[in-house]
Amino acid sequence: MREAVALAGATVTELVGDRADDWDLAGELPRDVLRKLAEAGLLAAQIPARYGGPGWNSTDSGEFTAEVGSLCGSLRSVMTAQGMAAWTIERLGDPAQATRLLPRLVSGDTAAVAFSEEQAGSDLSAMTTSVTVDGSALTLTGRKTWVTAACYADFLLVVARMGAEGAVVVVPRTAPGVQVHRIGDPLGCRAAGHAHVWLDEVRLPLDHLLGGGRQPLPLLVTTALAYGRMSVAWGCVGMLRACLAAAVEHAGSRRQFGRPLGDHQLVARHVADLWAGEQIATRACEHASRCWDADADDLGAAVVLAKYVSAQHAAAGAAAAVQVLASAGTRDGHVVARAYRDAKLMEIIEGSSEMCQLMLAGHALSRR
Amino acid sequence: MTTSSDRTAPDAVQTDLVQFLTRRTGKDWTADDDVFGSGGLSSLHAMELVVHLERTFGVSIRGGDLQKENFRTVQRMSELVERLQTAGDGGTGA
Numbered sequence: 077m078r079e080a081v082a083l084a085g086a087t088v089t090e091l092v093g094d095r096a097d098d099w100d101l102a103g104e105l106p107r108d109v110l111r112k113l114a115e116a117g118l119l120a121a122q123i124p125a126r127y128g129g130p131g132w133n134s135t136d137s138g139e140f141t142a143e144v145g146s147l148c149g150s151l152r153s154v155m156t157a158q159g160m161a162a163w164t165i166e167r168l169g170d171p172a173q174a175t176r177l178l179p180r181l182v183s184g185d186t187a188a189v190a191f192s193e194e195q196a197g198s199d200l201s202a203m204t205t206s207v208t209v210d211g212s213a214l215t216l217t218g219r220k221t222w223v224t225a226a227c228y229a230d231f232l233l234v235v236a237r238m239g240a241e242g243a244v245v246v247v248p249r250t251a252p253g254v255q256v257h258r259i260g261d262p263l264g265c266r267a268a269g270h271a272h273v274w275l276d277e278v279r280l281p282l283d284h285l286l287g288g289g290r291q292p293l294p295l296l297v298t299t300a301l302a303y304g305r306m307s308v309a310w311g312c313v314g315m316l317r318a319c320l321a322a323a324v325e326h327a328g329s330r331r332q333f334g335r336p337l338g339d340h341q342l343v344a345r346h347v348a349d350l351w352a353g354e355q356i357a358t359r360a361c362e363h364a365s366r367c368w369d370a371d372a373d374d375l376g377a378a379v380v381l382a383k384y385v386s387a388q389h390a391a392a393g394a395a396a397a398v399q400v401l402a403s404a405g406t407r408d409g410h411v412v413a414r415a416y417r418d419a420k421l422m423e424i425i426e427g428s429s430e431m432c433q434l435m436l437a438g439h440a441l442s443r444r
Numbered sequence: 445m446t447t448s449s450d451r452t453a454p455d456a457v458q459t460d461l462v463q464f465l466t467r468r469t470g471k472d473w474t475a476d477d478d479v480f481g482s483g484g485l486s487s488l489h490a491m492e493l494v495v496h497l498e499r500t501f502g503v504s505i506r507g508g509d510l511q512k513e514n515f516r517t518v519q520r521m522s523e524l525v526e527r528l529q530t531a532g533d534g535g536t537g538a
């Protein structure tokens with residue numbers, strides 16, 4: 077790992093300290109922590125240097141994401157949102173928009189990305205939020221659900237229909253017609269600032285439409301999600317590492333029936349599976365990051381594979397860790413209890429495990 | 445494979461794209477078929493298509509160039525590649 081990445085890891089470890097448990101219980105991240113990380117460019121470390129960002133490649137950024145993920149799933153979720161917003165702006169925005177918006181994301185501002193709607197979850201083609209253009213202004217109307225980090229965000233990227241195609245609109249949180257309704261009781265990533273976002277005839281200047289809009293909706297969605305999937309996958313690696321460390325520590329120190337728990341084969345098997353899961357997820361993520369950094373042809377499949385494998389192993393690994401720690405890990409807020417709840421959500425978001433299976437099957441079948 | 449200073453003959457671009465689409469979808473393609481219509485590319489392959497175009501023809505497709513009009517058919521995509529290669533630095537933005 078490069079020196080800058082190690083340094084950033086130390087910075088975030090110190091910033092989080094032992095507070096992640098409290099943040100989970102309170103359901104909120106301290107604003108100063110988010111601001112400090114955002115100002116250092118560490119919420120979206122792949123923003124290129126020409127926009128003032130750290131300009132890390134996917135592999136380095138991934139290792140850092142895992143580090144944050146091992147400390148606090150909520151903070152890592154906010155990073156995922158910020159990075160996805162940055163990548164979407166970089167890819168879909170025109171040069172003037174990138175020059176205007178990306179420096180904000182490395183100097184303290186935060187952003188969130190809104191795709192999902194009540195009737196459009198896995199099936200984003202059912203979305204009804206729409207943007208229309210008249211003269212020099214656009215009008216955006218619709219309701220988005222479960223937008224990670226919306227409670228903290230200075231601006232939102234809202235995915236909408238634009239006639240028969242798609243579009244992404246940059247919406248300042250304070251624009252007239254925008255309402256952010258916090259979701260108070262999420263199962264996991266409890267401090268990630270999830271919210272429903274209502275957009276009521278929000279009128280904005282035309283330059284708030286990334287790249288002028290009218291991109292194919294599937295292209296726009298996969299582009300944004302590709303970054304989100306990488307970030308979630310590496311975050312799952314982090315959860316697995318935290319769970320492995322907790323399980324190893326406990327199995328080595330706690331004694332029952334006159335010996336350490338790890339000397340009982342059934343407990344040892346949990347440890348073996350956790351370690352295997354962490355290794356498998358790491359390799360899948362490393363491969364996907366290499367594909368990302370090389371712009372490889374089959375990047376799409378590598379990214380979905382990494383997300384699918386990592387989320388599944390994180391959910392299974394977190395459950396195993398809770399089993400090994402037993403009563404010692406069943407307090408809300410405890411690292412393995414958090415991972416148990418947080419990891420389950422990783423099988424749902426950014427393409428559920430089932431949607432990943434369908435995509436991977438489609439990929440395999442098309443190679444006949 | 446070309447560099448950004450080279451121009452690829454439009455025919456060669458079309459042949460390459462038809463091959464790419466055939467490999468990805470397992471069906472035959474013509475230069476005028478609707479790429480994102482029914483039986484067309486899945487969303488997983490949509491991004492691969494952009495990456496493929498960028499890598500194979502040494503262009504950068506960002507901003508306004510990602511509009512659907514430019515991707516509707518193989519014919520349109522070959523026009524996009526030609527325009528971006530002529531622009532030289534890859535990508536005109538919007």
Ligand SMILES: Cc1cc2nc3c(=O)[nH]c(=O)nc-3n(C[C@H](O)[C@H](O)[C@H](O)COP(=O)(O)OP(=O)(O)OC[C@H]3O[C@@H](n4cnc5c(N)ncnc54)[C@H](O)[C@@H]3O)c2cc1C
Binds near residue numbers: 192197426
């Ligand atoms: C913690 C959290 C954070 C989120 N953050 C964001 C965010 O930042 N931005 C945003 O836009 N959205 C966000 N979401 C929404 C998330 O993207 C959706 O929940 C997800 O896409 C699934 O949609 P759904 O919940 O409507 O489930 P549904 O689509 O209703 O699916 C229900 C179940 O059916 C399965 N299913 C659906 N269709 C098929 C099929 N064709 N074949 C097989 N199985 C199928 C699904 O896999 C799932 O198991 C978040 C959600 C959560 C829980």
